[in-house]
Amino acid sequence: MSFFKFVGTAGARFVVMKQLRASGGSWLSTGETNLCIDPGPGALVRCLHSKPTLDPSCLSAILLTHRHLDHSADVNVMIEAMTEGGMKRRGILFAPQDALEEDPVVLRYLRKNLERIEILRENKTYQVGDLSFSTAKRHHHGVETYGANFNVKDRLVSMITDTRFFNELPDLYPGEILILHVVRLKPIGDDPIDHLSVEDAKVIIRKVRPRLAVLTHFGMTMIRAKPWKVAAEMENELGIKVIAASDGLKIDLEEV
């Protein structure tokens, strides 16, 4: 059974620091291949305490969309767990170049325990087991950041990770299941952190017309507005199924 599980749904600093939502990233499984996406603070603990347990020693790969702490804080301990404390040389790490070079978020001494590291670049396709995914254009997010289009058994799952809105964005992520990192309730013109707002998400969903849109990675303004209410209003307005992820939400990809 293939699924996408939201281990954590926190985005931005305060929600992560106060753990108003968990910040463990996501887990994508084809049933055969397991991918950990953006293991933020607490990812290992959340995976192990998940019901049923998400066992990191069963991971095929880890994907870092970018080096920011809320996406990468647990990457080293997840590598350690995936490689069974370095006893087994296994697993792939997909990461942008700037997560690995100056001031790297991936410890150098752990890298030799990985089967390999693949550098994320624009418009490239990657394969791990029976899962393939493609990057699109680099996001507008300060550090090097890529979203992904995952091919899971004839299903296209698009994940728009952190970015400022730009005009081509909807065309880059045509998934039937569309996951959006919506940090802000309202747009802030000169936002130095470069995140999507609800208004941006509406523009994207309207254009992509997915079978299901899932909002996640919430900042404080979204938490205060109650993400499930925001999603319900969007669904009403757009006539497209929109839900807000909660910590531990599991989407069965074959049932959407």
Ligand SMILES: [Zn+2]
């Ligand atoms: Zn983030």
